[in-house]
Amino acid sequence: MKYYRDLAPPPRTIMTPGPVEVDPRVLRAMSYPILGQFDPEFTALMNETMDMLRSVFMTDNKWAYPVDGTSRSGIEAVLVSLIEPGDRVLVPIYGRFGHLLVEISKRCGAEVVTLEKEWGSVFAPEEIVAAIRKFRPKLVAVVHGETSTGRLQPLEGISEACREADALLVVDAVATIGGVKVAADEWGIDAVIGGTQKCLSVPAGLAPITYNSRAEAKLLKRKRIERGLLMGDEAQDPAFRPIQSNYLDLSQLQDYWSPARLNHHTEATTMLYALREGLRLVLEEGLEERFARHRLQERALVAGIEAMGLGLYGDPASKMPVVTCIEIPDGIDGEAVRSMLLGDFGIEIASSFGPLKGRIWRIGTMGYSCSKRNVLLTLGALEAVLLRHGCKLEAGAAVQAAMDVYKMG
Template identity: 55%
Template sequence: MKPLSLPPRLLMGPGPINCYPRVLTAMSQQLVGQYDPAMTGAMNEVMALYRQVFKTQNQQTILVDGTSRAGIEAVLVSALEPGDKVLVPIFGRFGHLLCEIAERAGADVHSIEVPWGEVFEPEQIEQAIRDVQPKMLAIVQGDTSTTMLQPLEHLGEICRRYDVLFYSDATASIGGNPFETDEWQLDAVSVGLQKCLGGPSGSAPITLSDRYVELVRKRHHVEAGIRESAHQSGSGSRIRSNYFDIPMLLDYWGEERLNHHTEAATMLFSARECAINLIEEGIDNSIARHKLSGDAMLAGIQALNLEPFGNLKHKMHNVVGVEIPDGVDGEKIRQQLLLDFNIEIGTSFGPLKGRIWRIGTMGYNARQDAVLHTLQSLETVLRRAGHKLPAGGGVDAALDTYAAARDAAI
């Protein structure tokens, strides 16, 4: 067996992306024991750092070991008892994922939908809350399947008015688009590292309001390492997972450090560095960088006689959907980019399967050279496939976008 040697791909799809070099360096640190003061100190730092990332005062801000889906499952399975009503507004693939996980927890799931490429107005969600009277509203902020960003800023007030828990997954959007946990009155948020945060998949930061924590604590409590039945603590049922039991995770991350699992140390180091990187750059600066690179990619795409997908008013900063032109083999274009230019862009699925590409500009790859290299390479393979386009148009349009931003900053 030879040492592992992977090709030097430029990951310009909807995620995962190339890690920031400093994140890779952090992951190479030697391990220490899970109760070593160096380790517990790093855990405390991570909690404090992600309060800044989430823009929250929530004390209960921790990591769930696993991909971003682990964070979603922990939040849902810990809060939802069999028969609880959940409202899920679906505007892409990941709304369907929230429905499936909630159903597996035994919840009574209600959904509303808009066509892929659109988002919900607050009035639509409020009407559904009035009709369903759910325990929880569960929604994604940015859905990479459609490249759309759902506005959340009015939903927290609506949820509080109707006494509904408000949960959002922001894996695809946080760090590259505005996100305000406390200001928007969210009760639970989960994310992953592999998008705008610029890390690998495998750790799921979450933050939880006191209201959410009080609710899940009522289902059972952990005392002296012994899990007690939910019936003993006055609730109707036990949490249906041991690994994703948030009260147990909170006790593991809390001052008592009650053993639950062995923390994934390398992923903790990675998550820590992702947060430090974002905070050192400045969250607003990171959002502006993602918007600029996203705008440059969009301008370049349009200059190549390609049509962007969906309502651009609600497009995420960090990914654009591109309609595959008539007469062009979309998968062949992707394969040529990957094998000839070492560039990966995304395909799609569901109602958009075979219809669009998804091109990301996020994290470490939200930078000018990555955008220009992708546009130049895409132009080449499209031209050779017979697509009519102006030579150099994509790169020129992107360069003009970056130049205009520099001029405006002077």
């Protein structure tokens, strides 16, 4: 019989834009005994998780719960549930994940209209507003934090134009929830999708979402059609179609998360433990304090990068606080640098995609990975590796510059 060694993953310092290191308290929570999904103890945990998600999404929405699956399952669940065949969908694209929203929307049968911005910048909200008024979409889908380019899209003011056009506003906040302000109610967002494996420091496997009564109204109408409950002219309206997924049907998922607990799937018990503990830790730290911690580590990292003489990629006015993109110096093999960082120091940073592949490195400062220790280690290791690769820089300057930031606080 073939022998398989014991599982023993090597320790890593993960400084990518996701996944990131998981808080040990979350890992501990995942070791607890399994409960049945309708055990009162477990349904109480479900209710607590919903309540904490409302706080983290900064919303009073009735519906805030996780979809079982990685972040993309949440994006698909929201889009497949809200987009009907023939709906016009507007997607502003300023990086890789805008293209993902386009692909999923097309699979839902949407007529997709796109706006495109050069990678490394974002849209002025008024550009999106003008497009909403011109194209009159049924739904606007936008990425809040685009990790492929390290940019943060401003969202204020867009919801007003959506309401004028009777359009729903859907936001992909996978990379920002728990590390950057995501104010669902204040910004008038109809549906928001988060991720666990980034700023929440929970393993990939759940996709927290929230949506308001405007989004729910569309879900419920589609649900009534599916069950043959519409009458007369309303039932003949060709604009409405039943939701094309069972597993990702939000109208069924919300029944499962409602007090009725209508059976839909077997809940991922251990992952719910993890999410609940991760959310508890976010709220224990405090949202504003957590946002401030992420900004501090960003400032220290950027100071160190600049002290090495490296260039930052993209428009600084729209930089994500939790992702820093660095231009790879001329003559330096970016993948060789990443390989040495991982092999000799156990530190992982990321490359990028599409037109940026081979042009930039991306360093994430997210959640549990977002710490003074990790920033200083990463700067020191990157400096050492670059010197090994023949890059001319002042040894020690990067760590000292970061330490100056920490001293100032």
